Structures are given as C-alpha cells and as structure tokens.
Amino acid sequence: MFHNLDYHGRFAPSPTGSLHFGSLVAAVASYADALHHQGSWLVRMEDVDEGRTVKGSADEILRTLEAFGFEWDQPVLLQSQRKPRYREILDQLQQQRLAYTCSCSRSEVAVHARMGVEGPVYPGTCRKTATDKILGKAIRIRTNREEICFEDRIQNRHCQVLERDVGDFIIHRADGYTAYQLAVVVDDADQGITQIVRGADLLLSTPRQIYLQKHLGFSRPAYAHVPLVTDIQGRKLSKQDLAHPVSAGKPLSSLKSAWAFLQQPPAPEEPGSVQEFWQWAASIWDIGRITTGHL
Ligand code: GLU
Numbered sequence: 112m113f114h115n116l117d118y119h120g121r122f123a124p125s126p127t128g129s130l131h132f133g134s135l136v137a138a139v140a141s142y143a144d145a146l147h148h149q150g151s152w153l154v155r156m157e158d159v160d161e162g163r164t165v166k167g168s169a170d171e172i173l174r175t176l177e178a179f180g181f182e183w184d185q186p187v188l189l190q191s192q193r194k195p196r197y198r199e200i201l202d203q204l205q206q207q208r209l210a211y212t213c214s215c216s217r218s219e220v221a222v223h224a225r226m227g228v229e230g231p232v233y234p235g236t237c238r239k240t241a242t243d244k245i246l247g248k249a250i251r252i253r254t255n256r257e258e259i260c261f262e263d264r265i266q267n268r269h270c271q272v273l274e275r276d277v278g279d280f281i282i283h284r285a286d287g288y289t290a291y292q293l294a295v296v297v298d299d300a301d302q303g304i305t306q307i308v309r310g311a312d313l314l315l316s317t318p319r320q321i322y323l324q325k326h327l328g329f330s331r332p333a334y335a336h337v338p339l340v341t342d343i344q345g346r347k348l349s350k351q352d353l354a355h356p357v358s359a360g361k362p363l364s365s366l367k368s369a370w371a372f373l374q375q376p377p378a379p380e381e382p383g384s385v386q387e388f389w390q391w392a393a394s395i396w397d398i399g400r401i402t403t404g405h406l
Contacts, residue, residue, distance in 0.1 A: 118145060309336060
C-alpha cells in the first residue's frame with residue numbers, strides 16, 4: 112500500500128482512568144485522518160504527571176484501543192521514561208535565558224494577576240529574582256508581545272499574544288514533573304509528528320506550544336481541534352466521569368456513535384467487524400464536514 116511519508120499523526124491519552132467517549136472521539140478523528148491520508152499513526156502515553164496516573168489504566172486504554180481496531184505504527188512512547196530528554200531541553204532554555212525559576216504560590220499569583228484566556232496571567236514577578244537552584248521551584252518561560260496565529264483545520268484562525276493572554280507559563284512544575292506544555296512539544300517533535308488532531312480543550316494551549324516550537328527550532332505541525340463531547344450540563348467529559356467509559360465488548364456501536372458525533376455519514380451497510388469499519392471509514396472520512404457548532 113502507498114504510504115504517505117509526510118503524514119505522521121498521533122493519539123496521546125493520559126492514563127488517568129478508562130477511555131471515555133470523549134477520548135474515543137479524539138482517537139477516532141486522528142486515526143481516521145491518518146488512514147485517509149495513508150499516513151502513520153502513533154500512540155503516546157502521557158504519564159508525565161505521575162501523581163495523576165492511575166495504576167493499570169495505561170494497559171487498559173491500550174487493550175481498549177486494540178479492541179476497537181486501532182493499529183499504531185511504533186511501540187508506545189511513555190513520557191515517564193523521557194525525563195533526561197526533558198531535562199536537556201530545560202537546560203537549553205535556561206541557557207538561552209528564556210526560562211527562569213519561580214517560587215510564587217498560586218494564591219500570590221492570583222492576587223496580582225489579571226484574568227487571561229485560561230485563568231490568571233502571571234505578572235512576571237520572578238523574572239528578575241530567579242536563581243539557578245531549581246529544587247522545589249517551578250520553571251517558567253519568558254513570553255513576549257508577538258502575536259502568534261495558526262489556522263486550525265476545524266476551528267479556523269486563532270491568535271494570542273502570550274504575554275497579555277497567558278503570561279510566562281510553567282514548563283517545569285515545583286513538584287518536579289515536567290509540565291504538559293513542554294513535554295508535548297518535545298515529544299511531538301522527537302516523534303516527527305506533522306498532524307495533530309485532538310480535543311478542542313487544547314485549542315487555547317496551541318499558541319504556547321507553537322511558541323516553544325519556535326524557540327526550540329522545531330517545525331510546526333498542522334492542527335485540528337475536534338469539538339468536545341460534553342455532559343448535559345455542558346461540561347467536558349473527563350476520565351473521572353465514570354458514567355461514560357466505552358466498552359471494549361461492543362466496539363462497533365461506540366465507533367459508530369463517535370463517527371456520528373464527528374458528523375461523518377453513516378455506513379451504507381452495517382460493517383461486519385471493526386476492520387471492515389476502518390476500511391470503509393478511511394475512504395469516506397472528511398474532516399471538512401466537522402462544524403464547530405458543538406463548541
Ligand atoms: N494527554 C492529553 C489528554 O489526554 C492530550 C494531549 C494532546 O493531544 O496534545 O487530554
């Protein structure tokens with residue numbers, strides 16, 4: 112089969128519970144898009160925050176993905192095994208004088224901060240007082256007033272000025288773990304990811320990730336943020352939402368629901384197996400059908 116060497120997609124679940132319908136939707140969208148473009152598709156376990164990792168859930172998620180007929184092209188990458196690499200990148204950013212240590216508490220930040228696009232904007236308190244000792248301290252990256260824009264394949268154009276909208280953000284946490292924003296950028300670059308298809312809850316994080324890519328000399332992938340599945344109150348489903356785990360026992364019915372949620376047309380004939388479903392789905396998938404009405 113022809114293989115598109117320019118398309119590398121991925122699904123990056125956090126092992127904090129069973130796979131729920133919201134993550135299945137993200138997985139189906141990224142896998143269908145990769146299959147449709149004859150690209151490769153990887154799975155990465157985002158277990159960087161070991162405090163939130165639920166024992167056994169990484170395996171359970173992988174078994175569920177297998178039952179749903181997902182096939183990934185390389186061994187699963189575990190963030191928990193990438194600490195030396197993250198350390199190297201942090202050192203690089205500190206040497207570039209872009210990153211600095213910070214011991215402000217959340218409440219101290221909240222007192223002086225304005226609200227930005229996703230909570231208080233860090234007012235830069237530690238920019239001048241930072242030390243080289245990192246133990247017990249967070250590390251933040253210095254932001255600026257440059258406008259960062261990207262064209263999302265589903266959500267259209269988005270722009271942020273990081274210093275105004277987010278502030279200097281944390282790339283290494285005071286509890287010693289690498290922050291999601293940094294880990295995701297380093298992993299996507301090291302895995303050669305060119306297409307990111309994921310939930311719209313990460314739309315507002317994307318400019319931070321593009322900023323890090325720029326300063327680290329990584330190329331920018333294309334982005335597509337799929338509408339979020341919400342509960343009746345309009346809240347995003349989370350793994351803590353035990354009411355919505357997907358059942359590996361009935362994969363076809365959950366796949367069909369995820370497919371319908373993604374506004375793709377129903378199969379003309381009932382697929383006999385998950386393999387048959389994916390074969391058909393790969394040919395018919397069109398990300399352009401997804402509207403942002405759900406958002
Ligand atoms: N690990 C994140 C999650 O489970 C996804 C991160 C990403 O796709 O960039 O929500």
